[in-house]
Amino acid sequence: QKEVEQDPGPLSVPEGAIVSLNCTYSNSAFQYFMWYRQYSRKGPELLMYTYSSGNKEDGRFTAQVDKSSKYISLFIRDSQPSDSATYLCAMSGGSSYKLIFGSGTRLLVRP
């Protein structure tokens, strides 16, 4: 079983749609959960950072963590063409600070 699994997409939605991106993981030691956005030929850009279970909202973005199901989600409301990018989930925990990444989901928001 892979440590972090993420549907690679691509996911194509019309402008204004609500987007749901998800990751599952197997390591119960993970406590810190992040979502990064990566545009072509750029580095990962931090979008959301959450600790343990619960929800966090920042503008059009909402991150959810369900540790009991080992499942995390990122919701994007009112999606814009500029949101078209690859979205990476990443997590860490236990005695290690290293990030374990998902494979990334490519999102295309059509005007």
Place this chain on the structure above:
Amino acid sequence: EPEVTQTPSHQVTQMGQEVILRCVPISNHLYFYWYRQILGQKVEFLVSFYNNEISEKSEIFDDQFSVERPDGSNFTLKIRSTKLEDSAMYFCASSPEGNQPQHFGDGTRLSIL
């Protein structure tokens, strides 16, 4: 907004040659990291560095790799004798403390011929 900067953006090197990738982390950050991303694959952890020493490294980070913080601002990754399979994007990251968010640079694309 402060950012992590990496140079060069693209490095082309002959197999067997040494290469040094450079990074300037965010100035008040204490933890530094290198990751790599082979084309079409996941971002993979290489090494973390704190208080002038390696705090953790992956199986990828063998004797051919080394890291250094030669002065108060730069953080470097050296590959001693490059192999074809070292071709990848190499990302530097930094964080204020260990369990705080890591901020990434835009990477160095390393091409080994």
